[in-house]
Amino acid sequence: MTEHTRLPELRVLGVPEIPEVASGDDLAQLIVAAVRRIGLAIEEGDVFVVTHKIVSKAEGRLVPLGEVEPSPLAVRWSAAYGKDARLIELALRTSKRVLRMDRGVLIAETPHGFVCANAGVDSSNIADGAAALLPDDPDESARRLCISLREAFGQSVAVIISDTFGRPWREGQVNVAVGVAGLRPIMDYRGRLDAHGHRLQTTAIAIADELASAAELVMGKTSAIPVALIKGARYEQGDGSARELVRSIDQDLFR
Amino acid sequence: MTEHTRLPELRVLGVPEIPEVASGDDLAQLIVAAVRRIGLAIEEGDVFVVTHKIVSKAEGRLVPLGEVEPSPLAVRWSAAYGKDARLIELALRTSKRVLRMDRGVLIAETPHGFVCANAGVDSSNIADGAAALLPDDPDESARRLCISLREAFGQSVAVIISDTFGRPWREGQVNVAVGVAGLRPIMDYRGRLDAHGHRLQTTAIAIADELASAAELVMGKTSAIPVALIKGARYEQGDGSARELVRSIDQDLFR
Numbered sequence: 435m436t437e438h439t440r441l442p443e444l445r446v447l448g449v450p451e452i453p454e455v456a457s458g459d460d461l462a463q464l465i466v467a468a469v470r471r472i473g474l475a476i477e478e479g480d481v482f483v484v485t486h487k488i489v490s491k492a493e494g495r496l497v498p499l500g501e502v503e504p505s506p507l508a509v510r511w512s513a514a515y516g517k518d519a520r521l522i523e524l525a526l527r528t529s530k531r532v533l534r535m536d537r538g539v540l541i542a543e544t545p546h547g548f549v550c551a552n553a554g555v556d557s558s559n560i561a562d563g564a565a566a567l568l569p570d571d572p573d574e575s576a577r578r579l580c581i582s583l584r585e586a587f588g589q590s591v592a593v594i595i596s597d598t599f600g601r602p603w604r605e606g607q608v609n610v611a612v613g614v615a616g617l618r619p620i621m622d623y624r625g626r627l628d629a630h631g632h633r634l635q636t637t638a639i640a641i642a643d644e645l646a647s648a649a650e651l652v653m654g655k656t657s658a659i660p661v662a663l664i665k666g667a668r669y670e671q672g673d674g675s676a677r678e679l680v681r682s683i684d685q686d687l688f689r
Numbered sequence: 690m691t692e693h694t695r696l697p698e699l700r701v702l703g704v705p706e707i708p709e710v711a712s713g714d715d716l717a718q719l720i721v722a723a724v725r726r727i728g729l730a731i732e733e734g735d736v737f738v739v740t741h742k743i744v745s746k747a748e749g750r751l752v753p754l755g756e757v758e759p760s761p762l763a764v765r766w767s768a769a770y771g772k773d774a775r776l777i778e779l780a781l782r783t784s785k786r787v788l789r790m791d792r793g794v795l796i797a798e799t800p801h802g803f804v805c806a807n808a809g810v811d812s813s814n815i816a817d818g819a820a821a822l823l824p825d826d827p828d829e830s831a832r833r834l835c836i837s838l839r840e841a842f843g844q845s846v847a848v849i850i851s852d853t854f855g856r857p858w859r860e861g862q863v864n865v866a867v868g869v870a871g872l873r874p875i876m877d878y879r880g881r882l883d884a885h886g887h888r889l890q891t892t893a894i895a896i897a898d899e900l901a902s903a904a905e906l907v908m909g910k911t912s913a914i915p916v917a918l919i920k921g922a923r924y925e926q927g928d929g930s931a932r933e934l935v936r937s938i939d940q941d942l943f944r
Binding site: 441442443444445446447448450472474534536537539541548549557558559560561562598601602603604605606607608609610619620623626628629630632634635637638639640641643644645647648650651652654655658659667668678679680681685686687688689 | 696697699700701702703705727729789791792794796803804812813814815816817853856857858859860861862864865874875878881883884887889892893894895896898899900902903905906907909910913914922923933934935936940941942943944
């Protein structure tokens with residue numbers, strides 16, 4: 435295969451062999467060790483996408499469900515739809531605002547402003563009888579990881595912390611960014627010229643979400659690959675925050 | 690760099706040098722020629738992501754705005770928000786249902802069931818004075834492309850036709866699939882075991898949307914790369930349709 439050197443190319447690599455993460459673990463160290471073990475070269479501009487689940491585990495954000503006393507609302511609603519009342523109780527406690535609670539689906543706003551099922555509370559890929567909350571401040575988690583990874587590799591990398599969210603109108607879930615460090619999460623094309631020389635009016639691409647989605651394609655849900663490395667992504671370096679991806683309520687026609 | 694052979698890897702390659710597409714053009718032939726020109730090897734399972742814009746152009750779905758007589762509603766509303774009344778008129782004519790028409794944003798359902806801004810009507814990357822409608826049947830467009838590309842390359846490839854949609858609750862737009870052929874658009878993990886041996890309850894990943902998003906990262910909005918080739922994607926081959934990505938109204942809490 436002979437390729438032009440200027441062929442735009444993105445590579446998304448799964449980083450396997452990261453051990454089960456426990457509260458207090460140094461996540462950056464675990465990632466660095468896994469990257470070195472498989473002999474991956476880290477380059478300027480590489481993006482690490484890390485599933486929030488292992489961040490939550492490292493930060494002690496697992497809650498034993500046995501300690502959760504469900505409210506009458508959680509008990510009633512969960513019974514009607516065959517849900518675990520303790521999980522629903524945790525979701526309600528975590529919520530800043532409930533958007534919909536209907537047909538077995540609880541859509542709520544997290545303290546960070548993310549709108550998602552069960553306010554991000556989730557019991558998959560966790561030991562029995564516990565649920566994971568989102569990190570308290572996923573941007574800060576990303577920032578710390580980013581600093582450590584930059585130090586370890588000596589390269590200006592970026593970090594995205596991802597979660598899997600459903601969407602209105604469309605079936606299926608996709609990975610999105612809940613924490614960002616080292617990159618601008620939105621690529622704003624407004625005012626730039628398109629291929630026909632017209633000024634683009636409305637295009638602002640949520641590249642942090644697209645990078646998170648691309649990472650999901652190598653992570654999968656059952657394969658225990660909680661970290662992906664993306665090479666060749668075009669993005670603007672800089673201080674970025676996943677909060678920029680949250681539409682403010684006064685701009686939101688669906689909240 | 691020494692890598693384990695089992696390292697999961699996705700490659701997303703931009704396919705440049707596709708000429709400006711005109712009504713009646715054989716799009717498959719243009720893509721095949723571009724792929725051969727740059728010497729890309731096509732393999733079993735490769736996914737072509739094609740922006741709907743060139744499909745619409747090839748299918749003659751451009752409308753000269755000069756021929757559009759805006760209704761009083763389109764005139765009034767466009768004037769209030771500085772929009773082109775002819776574009777809004779086209780969007781209203783194309784809509785099956787208007788969900789919101791507020792603060793300069795028109796969110797509508799297309800005849801295919803997609804919910805998006807301006808019912809998918811769009812004037813970027815098009816010659817002056819025209820707007821592109823979505824393909825009449827993007828799944829059928831994908832199916833025809835898929836058959837031609839499979840014949841030309843002798844490999845079982847899949848095709849996704851993409852568009853750029855906004856989302857509620859989150860800022861920025863992302864690429865999604867509006868047409869699908871040769872792959873199952875949703876990877877359903879329900880009932881499978883996670884890394885802890887628990888049965889996953891609710892996870893169904895919209896991998897066609899994630900593949901479309903990954904492709905956008907090499908296409909960009911200003912770089913005139915309307916086709917991406919994705920290698921190494923794990924998906925189920927088979928008859929698939931982007932209609933499977935449309936949540937039915939009775940399952941949708943936000944329509």
